[in-house]
Amino acid sequence: MSTATLFGLCGAVLVGLGLYGLICHAGALRRILAFNLIGSGVFLLFGVVARRGAAAGFGGDPVPQALVITGLVVAFAATVLAVALALRLAQARDAEAEPVAGAERAPGSGP
């Protein structure tokens, strides 16, 4: 078994683990973490394809590598948005929990 195959199998397990966490966890932040695990597993599969495509003196096929770099940045942007939505949701819940004070205090001033 080659190094690439080993990490490919690692990526496959990561996707399974992340999927399980995404479905079975109740907390929003934990689900976002689980989703990132799925993402990194998929990226690793790309890495395996890149590694196996090594040719022309390159350590790997540069096209999948570039796709992964693009994917990492987009995944970060999506994570930021998801985390912000989860935090806003928690703020809205907190504001509901304290009905009188919630009208006075700005939602942005939460802990």
Add this chain to the structure above:
Amino acid sequence: MSAVTLIDLALALLVLGLAAWVLATATVFRAAVGFVAYGLLLALVWVRLGSVDVALTEAALGGGLTGLLLLGAAARVTSGESEAGQPPWALRLLVGLLCAGVTVGLAAVVLLLPEPSPSLASATAASLPATGVGNPVTAVLLAFRAIDTLGESIVLVLALVGLWSLAPDRAWDGRPGSLPKVPPTGALTLLAQLLPPFGILVGIHLLWVGADHPGGKFQGATVLAAMWVLVLIAGLREPPRVTSRPLRWVAVAGSLLFVAIGLGGMGWAEAFLAYPDGLAKPLIIVIEVGLTLSVAAILGLLVAGPPAESTGRAADR
């Protein structure tokens, strides 16, 4: 391709163990800490896979900035977030079996990949001299698949718009307020004063060598953004108001420049995003520098969060 070494095996097992820890540990905060370590180990995996460019991005973005974001968020939702309410064990078992099925399917795909593997490496190598760039990954990102990179820079702008849109109305002209408020201590202040000059140099170095060696604008921009965030966390500078016009221009300048050069390609070359002969390298450098500034600003602003309640209403429109 080398045979599996003991180090590779240990690395794979550590990565999987940390992933399981992230899912199973008791509190979200501990899970976020585990995720930072996971991101760093994953960067090592990328080095072992021969993708140093990806490893740099993963370490800076996946481990560093995502970790900071999640740690901050985990610290803020200690109360509201309920971790209870897992589905009954029978359902979890079923889900576990189905997820194992997905893993088995993917593993089969990995084991049955065609031999010899299809690859665009030779095609990239053949066209590399025309771009004047030595690093094939940079050439793919900014010449052969420039449209992906353009789309991605626009996605970052949209993410920022989306993030800011989550602010309550009354907080609109405020400053980003998600960064942890830490009491100023001597050590943190000293670090925030000493590290940024070196960090900025490293960021610019990564950008500059990215043409011929591992590195590039995303890696450089992430380091620059991290330096900015460090200064903000230490309280040496206030984050800028989101209504600030210069700030918004910096955020969109990279994408606008990219689109303008792309449109120019329809005139002086034959297609959108095509570069004229001999001018490819200078144009790529111009785009990279512009994008680095914008991406660094956007990454920093994304970590800094949506505007929070403003303290003074003297808005600088």
